[in-house]
Amino acid sequence: MAIDTNQLLKQMVTAASAAFKNKWPDVEEYATSELTKIAEDIAFIEAQSLAGKMTPEQAKLQLHLQTNASKIVLLAAHGMTILAVEAAINAALNVIKEAVNTALGFAIL
């Protein structure tokens, strides 16, 4: 039975969005775009395999490359959510800094 690329992508995106929780919107565009390409390649591997144009060994190794690529993409997305949290914390600290400096009338922080 042939893989439905859209269904595969939907499953990948649903799993990723659940894992990223409320940080998903920060990386949704990038992750979805990359996962779309990977889902298409996985479907192509399956089609080639079913058509007898790719041996089981080649298909296994090609799938491994695609799986690794998706891991690296999701790790990048994870890193970007951490950077977003860092930016939010620093923005809040800057507000405190400005409030303290304004209250004191000079730049202490």
Add this chain to the structure above:
Amino acid sequence: MITTITTRHSIVPQRARFFVLLFTLFLSACTTVTLIAPYDEALDVGITELQKSTETFLIQLEHTGRPPGPTLTKEEQDFLDKTSVAITSLQIRADAHPKNEITAQQLAILKDSFSTLGELLKAGAPKDQIQLIRNAFNASTGAILKLELAKKRGEK
């Protein structure tokens, strides 16, 4: 008695001043929080070079395809050896930065992908399947670069 009260009253403001000073020092130290390693230009350049050398290798492979065979050719082995050295060097550099575990993990996976490429070459890689390999490596190196560039944190 009066002396004692004066002493007690003078101690409290001193303590308060001490805590205000301590709080101020704490805030000064915390005005910038860093949760992930800084941008590393050498890693940026190293990954870009790796992407170029991989693309060069794949373009050459695309001309003829690669029939199955139990051993790698000298050119294939040279390419994989050089790539392994380059990634190990980048891994050592990434490990030297604290809070850089994500990049280190990405590089470890990328190294595994090149090892898989070696196996795939032996299993055979027809011309029309090279694009799949290219897509996987471009997505991988692109993602490592994307995170590294994001570490610039808005700097130009």
